[in-house]
Amino acid sequence: MTEWVEVATLQELRRRKRKLVIIGDTRIALFLVDDRVYALADTCVHKQRSLTKGTVLHGRVICPGHQWAFDLESGRADDRDECQPTHDVRIDDSTVYLDPRPHPAPHRALQEARMSKEP
Numbered sequence: 629m630t631e632w633v634e635v636a637t638l639q640e641l642r643r644r645k646r647k648l649v650i651i652g653d654t655r656i657a658l659f660l661v662d663d664r665v666y667a668l669a670d671t672c673v674h675k676q677r678s679l680t681k682g683t684v685l686h687g688r689v690i691c692p693g694h695q696w697a698f699d700l701e702s703g704r705a706d707d708r709d710e711c712q713p714t715h716d717v718r719i720d721d722s723t724v725y726l727d728p729r730p731h732p733a734p735h736r737a738l739q740e741a742r743m744s745k746e747p
């Protein structure tokens with residue numbers, strides 16, 4: 629069962645367009661783009677730079693470290709077999725909640741599904 633954590637209001641995201649959320653040891657980057665909120669692990673899978681400090685462009689966040697571009701929806705990196713973990717977001721009455729448990733990386737989930745079918 630999902631344990632939603634209250635992390636922001638739409639009003640503050642409309643002002644800043646992004647927010648770093650820290651839940652326990654987990655750092656999560658929130659982005660507001662076209663009135664939609666996206667949540668990705670803040671720590672880049674490449675060399676651990678902060679995605680909250682990245683540039684948002686054409687549905688992607690570009691890491692300030694080495695300019696890898698991650699899709700805001702899926703977390704997939706352009707032209708690479710790498711994926712930034714993502715989190716589910718829920719908005720209720722202008723309050724933003726997120727699930728602190730990350731989605732498994734899509735390509736890893738696919739590999740695991742294939743492996744579980746092997747004899």
Ligand code: FES
Pocket residue numbers: 672673674675676677691692693694695696
């Ligand atoms: S640290 Fe993010 S691309 Fe290198």
